[in-house]
Amino acid sequence: MFNPKLKAIKLCDQEYVRYSKQLILNKINIEGQKRIKNFKILIIGVGGLGSPTAIYLVTSGIGYIGLIDGDKIEISNLNRQIIYQEREVNTLKVRTAKKKLHEINSRCKIITHTHNLNQSNSKEIIRYYDMVIDTTDNFATRYLINETCYGLNKPYIYGAAEQFIGQVGLFNYQDGINYSNLYPRYLDLKTHNCDLNGVIGISTGYVGILQANEAIKAIIGIKNQLNNKVLFCNLINTELKTKTIYSYKASNNNKIYNKNSVKKLKTTSSENTNRKLQKQIDLFLLVDLKSYNEFKKKRINKSINIPLVAFKLHKTLNFLKKQAEKKKLYITCETLHKSIIVASILENNLIRNYYVIREK
CATH class of the missing domain: 3.40.250.10 (Rhodanese-like domain)
Structure with missing residues (x-):
């Protein structure tokens, strides 16, 4: 909820101590921390992007985090999915991640969904949360997230990474752009595989942290957001660029x-x-x-x-x-x-x- 009743939200003594370094920031302070505590975020995909995103949101004091992923941990995940360890291979990602995140911050409520997002469950799951963070790696799921969030009027933060490059965008926020404006459906990308070009864990970690940062900015009301823009990062050239994306709609005659x-x-x-x-x-x-x-x-x-x-x-x-x-x-x-x-x-x-x- 972006406009909660702040007087009804209380911070305990331990929270004042734990988040003391954040509370002295003018852009956060006590009011911002209450907003963070009251917020519900769904992270779709607990992999290379989802791992750092979840870790930094938990440490910031997010009150409720949903994790949805039907996959089990594989040995090939460990170069970038930093929340997991070798001994946890073949265990469900969301259950293992929940345990780790609870150890980091026991006050954060972690809700797990041990299956992948699909047409039949997307509305039921997403409607419960205030914001979605898309950390998936395929176009079909991204389009599904886009359609569902648009229908439910939920903002979501998109991220993607491959090789040494990445993208981050804030979609469906304050009547802004959505994912289809960045990658229109007529490009027919649903069958395109995002895994073919490889990725280094530094790239996914960097993009995941940027996604967590954009989430916090939106929650506490910082105006300098990526609304109607997409951030492109190139870690080889040490470059960050933003590009304005314009919204357009198909006419009635297609x-x-x-x-x-x-x-x-x-x-x-x-x-x-x-x-x-x-x-x-x-x-x-x-x-x-x-x-x-x-x-x-x-x-x-x-x-x-x-x-x-x-x-x-x-x-x-x-x-x-x-x-x-x-x-x-x-x-x-x-x-x-x-x-x-x-x-x-x-x-x-x-x-x-x-x-x-x-x-x-």
């Missing part, structure tokens, strides 16, 4: 699927792509995102070359906006990753008259 869909063009060669597109050459602009050297080696006739590194430039976007007023834009990408980036850039800059052709 225009977003008919005209703006990211489609995978099934071709056997660039020549096949070329034949299909040359028929209406005056009605569209074909943009190839290959690097300059690759474009010279494998070019589709009548296409222009705008490498991905130049795609976000103000000059490029102005050019594409003018072209999109009179032509359809066809943008060829080599990979799913580039398709997602390009679609996001175009949508966020209100360029809608496009197709992204994914070659792989």
Whole structure:
């Protein structure tokens, strides 16, 4: 609850001592600590992101934490899921995590759900909590969380990590953006596997702590939040960047699927792509995102070359906006990753008259 009756919430003497270093912070103080104590948070997935998120929320004094995860601990989890130990392999994650978290802070009430979130249980579980923290690793569950939280008017904090990079966002908060604005459904990512590229535990730990931080900020009412923004972190380059994400809705005639869909063009060669597109050459602009050297080696006739590194430039976007007023834009990408980036850039800059052709 974001606006509890603070007079009814009491801190005991032990809590005043335990949280004394927080209580002297102007942005928290006694009022903020009462809000933290009264809050109910559901963490979906107690893995690489969920472990540090849960640990830091418990230490901060969150009153109620729900844990939902149907998996058992595996030896391959231990490089990043820091709440578990070798002797606990093959035990249920939520039960083991509950025991550990209770040892850290016995005043925090831990509620466990020993199954995975699905269509039949999502509303029943999520409605009990004030906020959801999404620490899952697959698109299907993320879309389910997004839909359920939107329907129940629950804010949630999204996190994702792979290799040395990560993302954090605050969704469905004060009529702000939701997950579908970051990764629209037409990208068809439900079957995309997030585990293929690997991850180091430092990345998941970093993102998990950022998620816990955003939760605390929202609870105590700090205005400098990630509302309508997503934070991107790169631990190799030691970079933190925020990007504004714009909300948009499909029209009643499903225009977003008919005209703006990211489609995978099934071709056997660039020549096949070329034949299909040359028929209406005056009605569209074909943009190839290959690097300059690759474009010279494998070019589709009548296409222009705008490498991905130049795609976000103000000059490029102005050019594409003018072209999109009179032509359809066809943008060829080599990979799913580039398709997602390009679609996001175009949508966020209100360029809608496009197709992204994914070659792989």
